[in-house]
Amino acid sequence: MxxxxxxxxxxxxxxxxxxxxxxxxxxxxxxxxxxxxxxxxxxxxxxxxxxxxxxxxxxxxxxxxxxxxxxxxxxxxxxxxxxxxxxxxxxxxxxxxxxxxxxxxxxxxxxxxxxxxxxxxxxxxxxxxxxxxxxxxxxxxxxxxxxxxxxxxxxxxxxxxxxxxxxxxxxxxxxxxNIMQSMWEKWVFIATAAGTTCLMRASIGDIVAAGASGLIMNFLDECGKIAAAAGYAPRAPYLERTRPLLTAPGSPLMASMLRDIEKGSRTESDHVLGDLLARARAGETPILLNAAYAHVKSYEARRERESSK
Incomplete structure (x- = not known):
């Protein structure tokens, strides 16, 4: 081969x-x-x-x-x-x-x-x-x-x-x-990790220390509902494994998208956050996902403006 x-x-x-x-x-x-x-x-x-x-x-x-x-x-x-x-x-x-x-x-x-x-x-x-x-x-x-x-x-x-x-x-x-189910579940996890750590400019452990683990779970729920509407609702065993990873005290977990922002690099926001947002049900706007996407796109707009000077 x-x-x-x-x-x-x-x-x-x-x-x-x-x-x-x-x-x-x-x-x-x-x-x-x-x-x-x-x-x-x-x-x-x-x-x-x-x-x-x-x-x-x-x-x-x-x-x-x-x-x-x-x-x-x-x-x-x-x-x-x-x-x-x-x-x-x-x-x-x-x-x-x-x-x-x-x-x-x-x-x-x-x-x-x-x-x-x-x-x-x-x-x-x-x-x-x-x-x-x-x-x-x-x-x-x-x-x-x-x-x-x-x-x-x-x-x-x-x-x-x-x-x-x-x-x-x-x-x-x-x-x-059932690879498409697995890909959707991974997408839900990555979007949640990227969206929350970029929005808060902090690691999962930092967000938990700030008393905002509920925000992370709400973000996970928003992303999960989009997957469910597409016919790929996150399975219970997946959620049981995922929730502790996203709420672990002291966790250094930080999405690569946030690392890209901190380095002043281009991000995959359109692919990870924007495309998921676009797949939400007509008439629905997931509040946290929308805010996180706007946050990263604002960074990209500033990056482009400053690089063109």
Whole structure:
């Protein structure tokens, strides 16, 4: 199976490196500068699950992409999705499957419209990883799980082939018969964490210390109602696991969106908060979600105004 990994950053680089080390046929679609760095320094992973240094992994730039691939692993920032699609579109054939790692659901709609639902799997990954200043991939905690499945939950020979390709590579590959439910639940959690920590400019533990854990639960309830209206009400076991994570005293949990704000970087607010808000029932405006989205968009407007001076 020919596997094309889009980018060689923290997520795509990590899973792609594990697959390459396990003997899979992996190519990384990267920009020229990253291709040069990988050729010179190799692809390096630092992890308690086992360090890797893969000399000169196979790379390709978008202008040199040839032939179709069986599997495309897509990891990028939500606001880079359109550019990413343009870069890998020539690699998509009749039997290609795309597994995207992005949060939310907008990317699924975009990929379905461009390539057809039959070529797009639902997926989510649970991993904490970062790219160091010198280009090494730092796996920060033991968790490294990739869950995926066809959007309609069917079990097909094609899915079985992908399961075989992704297992045995020193990360947890989990096939799901209900991946869209899982993606909605993760979206509810991420939107709640991002919305509350950005709105309050504080970690979960700080918000709890301020006596505002009720605000977090109200935010979770707003997001959960939107999911329920779409036919994906968060399941009871999920909520039982989630509530303690969002109300733990002293928790350092802080959404990456808030870290982006504190660094003065661009955010994924449209993808995580705005798209969820847009899916609320007609005539309903979730108060907290609306406020959080307006808060982050105001930051982005100020950032753009000040950068244009």
């Amino acid at each position: 020919r596997i094309l990994v889009i980018g060689a950053g923290a997520l795509g680089g990590y899973f792609g490196a594990r697959l390459l080390a396990a003997g899979r046929d992996v190519t990384f679609l990267v920009r020229p500068a990253r291709a040069e760095a990988l050729s010179k320094n190799g692809l390096v992973v630092k992890s308690r699950a086992g360090d890797l240094k893969l000399a000169s992994p196979r790379t390709v730039t978008s202008d040199r992409l040839e032939g179709h691939y069986d599997l495309i692993l897509l990891s990028c920032k939500a606001y880079d999705l359109e550019d990413a699609i343009q870069s890998f579109a020539p690699a998509v054939g009749d039997n290609t499957v795309i597994i995207p790692f992005l949060n939310g659901l907008r990317h699924i709609d975009v990929l379905n419209a461009r390539f057809g639902k039959e070529r797009v799997f639902g997926a989510q990954c649970a991993i904490s990883a970062a790219l160091s200043p010198n280009g090494e991939i730092l796996h920060l905690v033991d968790l490294h799980t990739l869950s995926f499945g066809e959007q309609d939950g069917k079990r097909s020979p094609r899915r079985d082939e992908i399961v075989e390709a992704l297992t045995g590579a020193n990360f947890d590959a989990e096939v799901s018969d």
